[in-house]
Amino acid sequence: MNDFLNDWGLTLAVFLPLLGAVVMMVIPRGEEDTHKIVALVSTLLSGAVGVWLLFNFDYDHSHKLQFARSDSWIEVINSRYHIGIDGISLPLLVLSMFITILVVIYSWNHFPEPHNPKAFLALTLVLEVGMNGTFVAQDLILFFVFFELVLLPMYFMIGVWGGEQRQYAAIKFFLFTLFGSALMILSFLALYFKGGQTFDMPQLIQVAQANISHNTALWIFGGLFMGFAIKVPMFPFHTWLPDAHTQAPTQGSVILAAILLKLGTYGFIRIAIPILPEAAHTWAPWIGGLAVVGIIYGALGCLAQTDLKRLIAFSSVAHMGFVMLGIATLTPVGINAAIFGMVAHGLITGMLFFIAGSVKDRFHTLEIRRLGGLLVQAPRLGWILGFCAMASLGLPGLAGFWGEFPAILSAYSPAAGMSEALFRTYMVIASVGTVLAAGYLLWMFQRTAFGNPPEEFADHHIHDVHGPEWLAWTPMLAGIVVLGVLPGLLLNITNPAVMAAFSRI
Amino acid sequence: MLSFVQPNIDYHALAPELVLVGALLLILLVDLVFEDRARWATSSLAGLGLLAALIPIITLAVNGHDRSMFGGAYVVDNFALVMKAVFLLAGYVVVLMSTDYIGEGDYYEGEYYFMLLSSLFGMLIMASARDLISIFIALETLSIPAYLLAGWRKRDLKGNEASLKYYLLGVFASAVMLYGMSLIFGVTGSTVLTDIRDGLGSGESVPIITVGILFVVIGFAFKVSAVPFHTWAPDTYEGAPTPITAFLSVASKAAGFVALLELVFIAFEGHEEVWKPLFWILAAITMTVGNLIALRQTNVVRMLAYSSVAQAGYMLAPFAIAGDLSGGNVGAIKAVVTYLIIYAAMNLGAFAVVIAVARKTRSAELSSFGGLFEYAPGLAVLLAAFVFALAGIPPLGGWYAKLAILNVLIDASTPWATVLAVVVAVNSVIALFYYASVAREMLMRPVADGDRTPVTIPASLAASIGLCAVSTIAIGVAPNLIARFSDLAHFVS
Numbered sequence: 001m002n003d004f005l006n007d008w009g010l011t012l013a014v015f016l017p018l019l020g021a022v023v024m025m026v027i028p029r030g031e032e033d034t035h036k037i038v039a040l041v042s043t044l045l046s047g048a049v050g051v052w053l054l055f056n057f058d059y060d061h062s063h064k065l066q067f068a069r070s071d072s073w074i075e076v077i078n079s080r081y082h083i084g085i086d087g088i089s090l091p092l093l094v095l096s097m098f099i100t101i102l103v104v105i106y107s108w109n110h111f112p113e114p115h116n117p118k119a120f121l122a123l124t125l126v127l128e129v130g131m132n133g134t135f136v137a138q139d140l141i142l143f144f145v146f147f148e149l150v151l152l153p154m155y156f157m158i159g160v161w162g163g164e165q166r167q168y169a170a171i172k173f174f175l176f177t178l179f180g181s182a183l184m185i186l187s188f189l190a191l192y193f194k195g196g197q198t199f200d201m202p203q204l205i206q207v208a209q210a211n212i213s214h215n216t217a218l219w220i221f222g223g224l225f226m227g228f229a230i231k232v233p234m235f236p237f238h239t240w241l242p243d244a245h246t247q248a249p250t251q252g253s254v255i256l257a258a259i260l261l262k263l264g265t266y267g268f269i270r271i272a273i274p275i276l277p278e279a280a281h282t283w284a285p286w287i288g289g290l291a292v293v294g295i296i297y298g299a300l301g302c303l304a305q306t307d308l309k310r311l312i313a314f315s316s317v318a319h320m321g322f323v324m325l326g327i328a329t330l331t332p333v334g335i336n337a338a339i340f341g342m343v344a345h346g347l348i349t350g351m352l353f354f355i356a357g358s359v360k361d362r363f364h365t366l367e368i369r370r371l372g373g374l375l376v377q378a379p380r381l382g383w384i385l386g387f388c389a390m391a392s393l394g395l396p397g398l399a400g401f402w403g404e405f406p407a408i409l410s411a412y413s414p415a416a417g418m419s420e421a422l423f424r425t426y427m428v429i430a431s432v433g434t435v436l437a438a439g440y441l442l443w444m445f446q447r448t449a450f451g452n453p454p455e456e457f458a459d460h461h462i463h464d465v466h467g468p469e470w471l472a473w474t475p476m477l478a479g480i481v482v483l484g485v486l487p488g489l490l491l492n493i494t495n496p497a498v499m500a501a502f503s504r505i
Numbered sequence: 506m507l508s509f510v511q512p513n514i515d516y517h518a519l520a521p522e523l524v525l526v527g528a529l530l531l532i533l534l535v536d537l538v539f540e541d542r543a544r545w546a547t548s549s550l551a552g553l554g555l556l557a558a559l560i561p562i563i564t565l566a567v568n569g570h571d572r573s574m575f576g577g578a579y580v581v582d583n584f585a586l587v588m589k590a591v592f593l594l595a596g597y598v599v600v601l602m603s604t605d606y607i608g609e610g611d612y613y614e615g616e617y618y619f620m621l622l623s624s625l626f627g628m629l630i631m632a633s634a635r636d637l638i639s640i641f642i643a644l645e646t647l648s649i650p651a652y653l654l655a656g657w658r659k660r661d662l663k664g665n666e667a668s669l670k671y672y673l674l675g676v677f678a679s680a681v682m683l684y685g686m687s688l689i690f691g692v693t694g695s696t697v698l699t700d701i702r703d704g705l706g707s708g709e710s711v712p713i714i715t716v717g718i719l720f721v722v723i724g725f726a727f728k729v730s731a732v733p734f735h736t737w738a739p740d741t742y743e744g745a746p747t748p749i750t751a752f753l754s755v756a757s758k759a760a761g762f763v764a765l766l767e768l769v770f771i772a773f774e775g776h777e778e779v780w781k782p783l784f785w786i787l788a789a790i791t792m793t794v795g796n797l798i799a800l801r802q803t804n805v806v807r808m809l810a811y812s813s814v815a816q817a818g819y820m821l822a823p824f825a826i827a828g829d830l831s832g833g834n835v836g837a838i839k840a841v842v843t844y845l846i847i848y849a850a851m852n853l854g855a856f857a858v859v860i861a862v863a864r865k866t867r868s869a870e871l872s873s874f875g876g877l878f879e880y881a882p883g884l885a886v887l888l889a890a891f892v893f894a895l896a897g898i899p900p901l902g903g904w905y906a907k908l909a910i911l912n913v914l915i916d917a918s919t920p921w922a923t924v925l926a927v928v929v930a931v932n933s934v935i936a937l938f939y940y941a942s943v944a945r946e947m948l949m950r951p952v953a954d955g956d957r958t959p960v961t962i963p964a965s966l967a968a969s970i971g972l973c974a975v976s977t978i979a980i981g982v983a984p985n986l987i988a989r990f991s992d993l994a995h996f997v998s
Contacts, residue, residue: 171945
């Protein structure tokens, strides 16, 4: 069994959800319960493989590629089915499996209009294939295919099950990300031809730097930057995000915030920076600058929002700004913080979108002005919102803190050769961002949860948190606390891999 | 006095063409002898004939010898075999699409399949033609039946317009091309492509060579509907019976590309300074103009027509980088062949679904696809798959086609090639907008005029959709399936 999983574990983890989706195709649309069970079972099976991977991962050698396999795929262009995980991809892979399971559980009785659980869950499963695959791919073309695989299901999820402006939001999301990935694939091809006639990431990391002239590398990095920065999204490419988040159904928002945004930051850590460290060095101050602009811009955007979901969306722009600032320092501390920030943001913001979805279900509005007194009508829901707001603003003891604080700290001393004055300025600006974050989150909490219920809802019976919600949320809430108290759980996995990957910079 | 010498005829090499001719004569006979009773059999005969013609192609491929006849004018090499197989399979899918469309429309079934197979016969010749005269004959053999087929709905004004426009511009293009060929022949004294290459030599082009090459290329630019020679395409595509539209946009276009590949990469190889800039401009404006105009279309067939113009632009791109590739021009040829094969599968599939839907709605207006997902979820998902494949979204086949083009453009690594690669990349983003609008109409809009009666799909049409869908998805997941074949596609020289 162990031998089998050593060879096939990752492949199973990626493709089991696809198997589920295929099974669902042949089951008639009417049998909704069967669909739910098939979807749950396939995500659980994939998750079980994930747990097995967690237990059998060699933590002492987390910088090494594990459970790897490399089979021929497209011989003609020398691209291989090369997959494997190390300490950087493991946490994100597990996060992706974990969130998808919870999304399926949450969906049990929360199907947005026009209902159709068959199509909705099948798309969720295909999304998982794309997300899991991106985190395990070790070949640029394979990475590209998985990276793009998430576009179609998310496009349909927003466009079919979304809110009023869903069609606009869906196509905007699609066009923005496709533009980025079109330039990204050009860079991948340039890496192949200039870098050493291979799409294999570990090999490129060894040889590309030496083969590519600095000027060419800057251009190639620029293409990669466009692909990943739009996905993150960094200011000024973020405009698709508030629309997509606000219009997407709850499940779509959760997956978008928790996983899809990480594909971009993961791309920086896995591909752009290790393969072209010198170009990254030249680009880093600009990336850092855009990151802090994003932090402040996102925070100010939050303060101006009247819609709960849009507010959370803008807070994502700010939080991903911290992650990108950490990455831009090019130091192990910063990268570790970035990975931690990615996981923490996935849990916290995913949770916030879940809550927003449940609020919308109960009040049929997300306009902050019309909400209020949540703690009176649905105290548990209210307190969970409060808890997540605290986690999101980076309260020590909760997961958000360990993403944000070390990222700011790392900007104090960026990698050798980069302007300390500049990054220290960034550090100060980012610190202001945390204050603003506390401001908009507490203000949001105060307006929605405190006080008395507004007149229009005063007579309504508001159901507090119910079964499937508890099931879906408890693990995430527990995760926020556990990672907050024991950050070492995650940092011990990522650190050796980060040290190995970034020691050369 | 030259005495007549009996040419040495290799019947094995000619077997695919001979089988096809046998099938089309049989159809003519059945149509003549059995009158109305057995008309239905003509489509089966056409389909079987096409499949039977595949058998000698397989035996030739297994045999593996490159064969050359008539003093090098007719060559059966791997390139020819791969393209012949593509033509036959595309023709087979078109026959499947036509069976009920033509059968129900009372459209002279026997003649229809006779014409279709004649046109395919011309394409098979084109794949082997290595001589100006055989290229010209192949072109006319495939074009003249196509002019008639485009106007098959003869009581329909749009059908007449389709046929007339196609005919007039097609003949005009032939004339331009013939003039160019005559100049080339005048300079080199030979019609065989390899002799022309040697005769033209390389280095500085005298004006007469330049003009000859330009005229020949422009003649074929009409055939592949490159901008600004594309104006016939949308009207012809809209007015022609939809299976013929699919046929023209896939097989006929592929034949044009086959001829271009043969002429440019064999005969004109030494004079790339003449045609490289020409192809650069043709490629860039064809894809851009095609995509921009497609954005404004409200009729799905017209949209697919402009999309096929844009797709031709992508396929023209590898011509613009000849001589700059690390592995020689063969890389460019392979990229074009790869694109042609994948394009055939996804474009035929899209048209097949449009035919299926039009059986109910009697319209190809975009609005008539509204809410298709609610009463025909299978068709809606498949059409969405085909248009997103055309847009190049993984895991559907089209991504590999785009990658093959970008691959050679980046490999060339000259500034102009890189700029063209960026133009291709930006264009595929523009194109997504109108491809997605088809999906949006089907999945996100209400049902058009509330009519939810399900669509009935006859078996043969379903088979054509199924074939295209399976190949589109299989190619997307395992591109090696076709990459292995297109990798073989190079000329013996």
